[in-house]
Amino acid sequence: MNHPLTPETSEVPLAPGMRLPRSERRQLSPEAVAEIRAIAGCYPDKLAATLPALYIAQREFGFLSLAAMKEVAKALEVPEGHVFGVATFYTMFRKQPAGRFHLQVCTNLCCALNGARDLLAKVAAKTGAVPGEGPTADGMWSLEEVECLASCGSAPCLQVNEAVYDEFVDEARLEAILDACRRGEYLAWGERA
Amino acid sequence: MTRIRTKPDPQRYTFDGFGTSKYPNFMLRGAGDMDNWTLSAYQEKWEGYRALRKALAMEPAAVTGEVKLSDLRGRGGAGFRAGMKWGFMPKDTPERKLIRYLVCNGDEGEPGTFKDRAILEYNPHQLIEGMIIAGWAMQCAKGFIYLRGEFGWLVDKLDAALQQARDAGYLGRDILGSGWDFDLLTYRGAGAYICGEETALLNSLEGRRGEPRVKPPFPAQAGAFGRPTTVNNVETLAAVPVILRIGGTQYAGIGTPGNSGTRVYSLSGHVKRPGLYELPLGLPLDFIMNDLAGGSSTGRRIKAVIPGGSSAPMFDPRDFDCPMDFDTVKARGSMAGSGGIILMDEATCMVEVALRLTRFYAHESCGQCTPCREGCNWMEMILHRIEHGQGRPGDLELLSSLLPRINLRCLCPLGDAACGPVESALVKFRSEFEHHLAQGCCLAG
Numbered sequence: 001m002n003h004p005l006t007p008e009t010s011e012v013p014l015a016p017g018m019r020l021p022r023s024e025r026r027q028l029s030p031e032a033v034a035e036i037r038a039i040a041g042c043y044p045d046k047l048a049a050t051l052p053a054l055y056i057a058q059r060e061f062g063f064l065s066l067a068a069m070k071e072v073a074k075a076l077e078v079p080e081g082h083v084f085g086v087a088t089f090y091t092m093f094r095k096q097p098a099g100r101f102h103l104q105v106c107t108n109l110c111c112a113l114n115g116a117r118d119l120l121a122k123v124a125a126k127t128g129a130v131p132g133e134g135p136t137a138d139g140m141w142s143l144e145e146v147e148c149l150a151s152c153g154s155a156p157c158l159q160v161n162e163a164v165y166d167e168f169v170d171e172a173r174l175e176a177i178l179d180a181c182r183r184g185e186y187l188a189w190g191e192r193a
Numbered sequence: 194m195t196r197i198r199t200k201p202d203p204q205r206y207t208f209d210g211f212g213t214s215k216y217p218n219f220m221l222r223g224a225g226d227m228d229n230w231t232l233s234a235y236q237e238k239w240e241g242y243r244a245l246r247k248a249l250a251m252e253p254a255a256v257t258g259e260v261k262l263s264d265l266r267g268r269g270g271a272g273f274r275a276g277m278k279w280g281f282m283p284k285d286t287p288e289r290k291l292i293r294y295l296v297c298n299g300d301e302g303e304p305g306t307f308k309d310r311a312i313l314e315y316n317p318h319q320l321i322e323g324m325i326i327a328g329w330a331m332q333c334a335k336g337f338i339y340l341r342g343e344f345g346w347l348v349d350k351l352d353a354a355l356q357q358a359r360d361a362g363y364l365g366r367d368i369l370g371s372g373w374d375f376d377l378l379t380y381r382g383a384g385a386y387i388c389g390e391e392t393a394l395l396n397s398l399e400g401r402r403g404e405p406r407v408k409p410p411f412p413a414q415a416g417a418f419g420r421p422t423t424v425n426n427v428e429t430l431a432a433v434p435v436i437l438r439i440g441g442t443q444y445a446g447i448g449t450p451g452n453s454g455t456r457v458y459s460l461s462g463h464v465k466r467p468g469l470y471e472l473p474l475g476l477p478l479d480f481i482m483n484d485l486a487g488g489s490s491t492g493r494r495i496k497a498v499i500p501g502g503s504s505a506p507m508f509d510p511r512d513f514d515c516p517m518d519f520d521t522v523k524a525r526g527s528m529a530g531s532g533g534i535i536l537m538d539e540a541t542c543m544v545e546v547a548l549r550l551t552r553f554y555a556h557e558s559c560g561q562c563t564p565c566r567e568g569c570n571w572m573e574m575i576l577h578r579i580e581h582g583q584g585r586p587g588d589l590e591l592l593s594s595l596l597p598r599i600n601l602r603c604l605c606p607l608g609d610a611a612c613g614p615v616e617s618a619l620v621k622f623r624s625e626f627e628h629h630l631a632q633g634c635c636l637a638g
Contacts, residue, residue, distance in 0.1 A: 051380070092383040109499075113463055147302070148386075150343065151307060163345070
């Protein structure tokens with residue numbers, strides 16, 4: 001288990017272009033708190049709403065900063081340590097900012113057998129993003145190597161943010177995906193339709 | 194709704210003869226058709242929710258009896274008999290009324306497996322119907338569908354499908370006049386492979402870290418939120434309406450005795466026609482990979498096959514004639530697992546394969562129990578130096594000595610799963626490891 005946690009970004013200077021969670025927000029919006037409380041009511045135990053609440057906070061803040069985790073604990077009225085423990089356990093809860101388009105390439109066995117390494121290198125070269133690091137200087141891209149995306153039969157695959165998902169990605173397909181991102185055809189990270 | 198994918202899916206779902214009585218199509222009905230997921234399509238094209246009406250007219254125990262007759266085995270990996278599992282659920286007594294839960298395991302994370310995704314994408318109502326029938330059989334109060342975090346867009350689709358079922362009266366209060374209330378909720382994980390293990394999944398569903406629990410108590414005694422719970426795989430639950438429709442005895446007649454019905458195999462790796470193949474259990478591996486899927490995609494000979502998802506020990510060509518059912522694959526030293534068949538041609542370096550899979554398990558180990566947490570990292574470290582030409586004399590013996598210290602000594606099967614591919618690669622392709630140690634480079638390719 002290795003989940004590095006970046007320092008609280010709101011209190012340290014950000015690199016140029018690093019995307020701050022929307023308008024340096026330090027608090028969850030009242031709508032988000034209401035949404036979290038509504039979800040908590042659906043389960044026999046409000047603790048069950050921890051994961052959905054963290055997703056909501058991630059959407060609002062852009063990533064899970066310490067402030068975001070504290071807000072979730074406050075909204076759910078559960079110990080901060082619990083929320084912190086859960087947020088650091090799961091890889092899809094980001095502990096550092098993402099670019100407008102967070103690109104995820106699976107490099108597990110089936111994708112690796114079909115050229116995922118090349119794809120990852122190509123994505124890195126075309127966008128300038130470094131796998132596992134924060135966003136590029138213009139805040140446009142971030143890149144991550146991920147484990148199986150359940151697309152083994154149509155490998156290699158590439159996921160953009162949470163919604164768009166592409167299979168059999170060759171050079172032409174990759175260029176088309178990146179162009180669609182540049183034209184703003186896909187939802188940006190954390191954006192909701 | 195916006196996240197629901199509308200563009201055509203490039204996956205392959207069919208083959209010549211699929212859908213005939215020889216190769217019945219139970220799971221992949223309408224797969225590839227982007228409009229197949231709606232309630233109206235399910236009812237008009239696939240006799241949807243008729244099995245539910247039939248089940249609700251039966252006694253709950255009789256429904257479980259029908260599933261026992263079908264001899265349906267869990268499609269998630271362990272192959273445990275579903276009817277028997279349902280039978281473990283405690284019943285109400287005159288003095289005590291229990292709250293029971295049903296949980297669907299949709300945390301499909303096993304590398305090489307992508308069958309549940311297709312069922313969720315194209316036939317969500319078949320799963321929903323199966324869950325309502327299972328809920329009736331065990332008299333559950335509520336059901337949860339746990340999906341892996343990467344399936345965000347499928348959660349939206351499933352939520353939409355659940356709302357359609359609710360509007361039609363299949364979910365909610367007094368379902369079809371039976372006097373029984375039942376509802377389903379989706380729950381999205383957040384990227385942890387370990388949550389495919391049932392007790393880890395229950396912890397995750399409760400909003401905790403996905404760490405497996407010590408058994409006993411088993412989920413049927415104290416599962417989700419401390420209540421009796423049954424956890425079944427997506428494909429297992431989606432088979433339930435089929436069993437009710439055609440009858441348990443008829444279903445048991447498909448496949449081989451003790452390994453009944455069809456299952457969806459996921460073919461990937463160096464294979465000419467990758468994709469999903471729904472087949473009766475017990476067909477030989479070489480028939481599936483060569484006759485149906487077209488054999489190697491690279492023109493090179495296939496050297497190794499993983500028969501049941503990345504956790505299953507590899508087969509070399511001597512075992513390619515193995516009939517694909519739970520018992521025979523186990524007898525041949527591997528496991529049928531999740532049905533993910535991964536082909537590797539002779540240019541593939543087995544050291545690299547072992548390293549890649551071990552890296553996955555080391556990363557996904559929950560860190561709770563020592564043999565897995567420490568052992569997987571050690572295995573990764575040793576394999577890493579062998580792969581990169583820095584292996585030391587005695588490394589192979591060190592690696593072999595680690596395996597029995599992890600295998601069967603962990604809280605959950607993740608540690609065992611990490612050992613399977615490494616051990617089989619070490620035994621069956623030892624020369625490649627030795628070449629790496631001696632020459633510092635690959636023997637293959």
